[in-house]
Amino acid sequence: MTLYTSTVRRPPQRPNLWARMGSSILYAIGVPVLLLVIWGVWGTIAPAKFFPSPLTIAEAFVDTWIGPAFVTDVLPSLARLAAAIVLAVVIGIAAGTLIGLTRWLRELLEPLLEFFRAIPPPVLIPVFVALLGVTDQMKVIVIVFGSLWPVLLNTVEGVRSTDSVMTETARSFALTPTERLFSLVLPAASPRIMAGVRQTLSVALIMMVISEMFYSSSGLGFQVAYFQRNYLIAQMWSGIVLLGLIGVLLAVVFTIVERRVLRWYHGIKEVERA
Amino acid sequence: MPDTLLTVDHLKKTYESSTGVVEAIGDIGFTMRRGELVCIVGPSGCGKTTLLKCIAGLLKPTAGSVVLDGKEVTGPPPNMALVFQEYGRSLYPWLTVRGNVELPLKHKKLSKARRTRLVEDALEAVGLSHAGGSYPWQLSGGMQQRVAIARAVAYQPEVLIMDEPFAAVDAQTRADLEDLVRRLHLDRGMSILFVTHDIDESVYLGERVIVLSKSPTWVQEDLHIDLDPQRDQITTRALPRFTELRTHVYEQIQRAKRGEATRPVG
Numbered sequence: 001m002t003l004y005t006s007t008v009r010r011p012p013q014r015p016n017l018w019a020r021m022g023s024s025i026l027y028a029i030g031v032p033v034l035l036l037v038i039w040g041v042w043g044t045i046a047p048a049k050f051f052p053s054p055l056t057i058a059e060a061f062v063d064t065w066i067g068p069a070f071v072t073d074v075l076p077s078l079a080r081l082a083a084a085i086v087l088a089v090v091i092g093i094a095a096g097t098l099i100g101l102t103r104w105l106r107e108l109l110e111p112l113l114e115f116f117r118a119i120p121p122p123v124l125i126p127v128f129v130a131l132l133g134v135t136d137q138m139k140v141i142v143i144v145f146g147s148l149w150p151v152l153l154n155t156v157e158g159v160r161s162t163d164s165v166m167t168e169t170a171r172s173f174a175l176t177p178t179e180r181l182f183s184l185v186l187p188a189a190s191p192r193i194m195a196g197v198r199q200t201l202s203v204a205l206i207m208m209v210i211s212e213m214f215y216s217s218s219g220l221g222f223q224v225a226y227f228q229r230n231y232l233i234a235q236m237w238s239g240i241v242l243l244g245l246i247g248v249l250l251a252v253v254f255t256i257v258e259r260r261v262l263r264w265y266h267g268i269k270e271v272e273r274a
Numbered sequence: 275m276p277d278t279l280l281t282v283d284h285l286k287k288t289y290e291s292s293t294g295v296v297e298a299i300g301d302i303g304f305t306m307r308r309g310e311l312v313c314i315v316g317p318s319g320c321g322k323t324t325l326l327k328c329i330a331g332l333l334k335p336t337a338g339s340v341v342l343d344g345k346e347v348t349g350p351p352p353n354m355a356l357v358f359q360e361y362g363r364s365l366y367p368w369l370t371v372r373g374n375v376e377l378p379l380k381h382k383k384l385s386k387a388r389r390t391r392l393v394e395d396a397l398e399a400v401g402l403s404h405a406g407g408s409y410p411w412q413l414s415g416g417m418q419q420r421v422a423i424a425r426a427v428a429y430q431p432e433v434l435i436m437d438e439p440f441a442a443v444d445a446q447t448r449a450d451l452e453d454l455v456r457r458l459h460l461d462r463g464m465s466i467l468f469v470t471h472d473i474d475e476s477v478y479l480g481e482r483v484i485v486l487s488k489s490p491t492w493v494q495e496d497l498h499i500d501l502d503p504q505r506d507q508i509t510t511r512a513l514p515r516f517t518e519l520r521t522h523v524y525e526q527i528q529r530a531k532r533g534e535a536t537r538p539v540g
Contacts, residue, residue: 163363164363165358165360165363165364166363166364166366168332168356168358169356169358169364171332171350172330172331172332172350172354172355172356173350173355173356173377173378173425173429174350174352174378174381175377175378175381176381179377179380179381183366183369183377183380184366187366187368188366188368190368264367264368264409264411265367265368267409267411267412268367268411271411271412
């Protein structure tokens with residue numbers, strides 16, 4: 001294999017961290033800033049009712065979300081989102097591990113799981129509303145039910161494809177089932193699991209908004225729909241901006257966690273590329 | 275014999291396949307004494323790995339038995355360690371070198387200090403004391419196989435089983451690793467069962483070489499290697515006796531390939 005050479009290899013250390021960070025930040029925000037400027041100029045030259053200028057939206061953002069609405073709408077939404085993500089990831093990994101390791105269970109459940117995954121989750125909202133009413137529970141369950149599948153199915157796939165030599169190694173050293181689970185099966189599946197978690201996060205955010213758009217009287221999704229129905233266009237856009245920011249924040253947190261959990265995996269990739 | 279460590283008795287392994295029953299191992303029997311270094315060679319496809327897996331308790335033989343230290347092997351025995359050919363797939367890339375070596379010790383009821391000592395001692399024995407904190411994928415192939423050997427050494431097995439461990443490393447690294455195996459055997463008195471397809475390697479390493487026939491496999495010859503225990507890549511390999519022995523084994527393998535050798539009765 002060309003992968004290995006005779007000495008200890010470490011990922012290349014690039015010099016001048018600050019300059020690199022500075023330039024990457026410049027790259028990252030360059031295009032958005034440019035777009036905002038164009039949008040702002042366009043908005044002043046040719047005002048359009050449904051596309052207010054960025055400054056108007058920024059004003060609306062401050063007025064709408066920084067204040068009591070943050071406590072009554074944003075925080076409860078985020079709390080439900082967080083609870084649902086934790087539940088979806090925990091249930092997904094636990095059930096996925098069980099299903100992935102038990103052959104008969106897998107064969108029994110696979111068609112069913114594929115069917116559940118194929119159901120567009122929003123259509124289940126009326127069902128859950130009928131069962132549970134318009135409650136926090138209902139919303140959390142809707143988010144969990146919609147976002148569970150990527151992490152669950154990826155865990156099943158990751159767990160069942162544990163390398164045969166690694167498994168034989170564990171067997172030959174008589175590792176206990178618990179040790180095997182935590183030292184072999186889950187770490188080996190972790191790249192797949194994390195890929196599933198990434199999808200779960202974005203689906204969860206979508207489901208959070210949708211769960212609040214119908215039958216609801218508070219929350220981010222409700223507010224955006226409410227503003228739209230009442231022609232509060234700038235406020236509506238500010239809600240959309242806030243949702244986008246929450247999405248970015250989720251992605252950043254995920255990347256930090258993923259880099260830590262999969263450090264070995266990225267290390268291998270880097271050695272392979274070098 | 276009181277010091278018999280491993281007895282393989284009338285071992286037979288057949289597989290069910292779509293074309294009928296395939297007999298991989300016909301009838302293998304041999305014993306190994308404590309502290310011996312035995313090499314097993316055979317033509318390719320003769321079921322060496324199948325034999326090893328049966329001995330290691332990873333496969334169930336169709337008939338016959340494996341007895342290790344007076345106990346019949348029915349599953350992976352706790353006093354045996356394995357080194358696989360595929361070092362890259364045998365080490366866990368999410369653990370450091372030290373973590374890999376320590377992993378099998380976790381459920382042995384040892385104090386933390388004792389465990390650390392075993393790990394450091396094993397790394398020292400394979401010459402990797404400096405690399406404990408690295409990850410396996412940061413190391414060369416030869417070094418990775420050293421980690422796998424260290425893991426087996428730290429496990430303190432009665433017998434160390436190695437399945438073509440150096441087939442995937444380059445020739446120079448291979449010579450170093452062969453000397454490492456000799457040293458572990460001499461300095462620590464480890465009993466080692468070493469499977470290889472390399473005839474020179476088997477003669478250089480072994481005190482005994484067991485030559486297997488082609489499949490369905492039996493023991494074609496059990497050869498005592500009467501070379502000095504202190505061996506050296508240059509001088510030992512230049513000895514006339516070494517050449518004689520390797521020629522002899524080579525001829526046996528050729529006969530095995532042609533299927534000329536006759537199967538012993540019983």
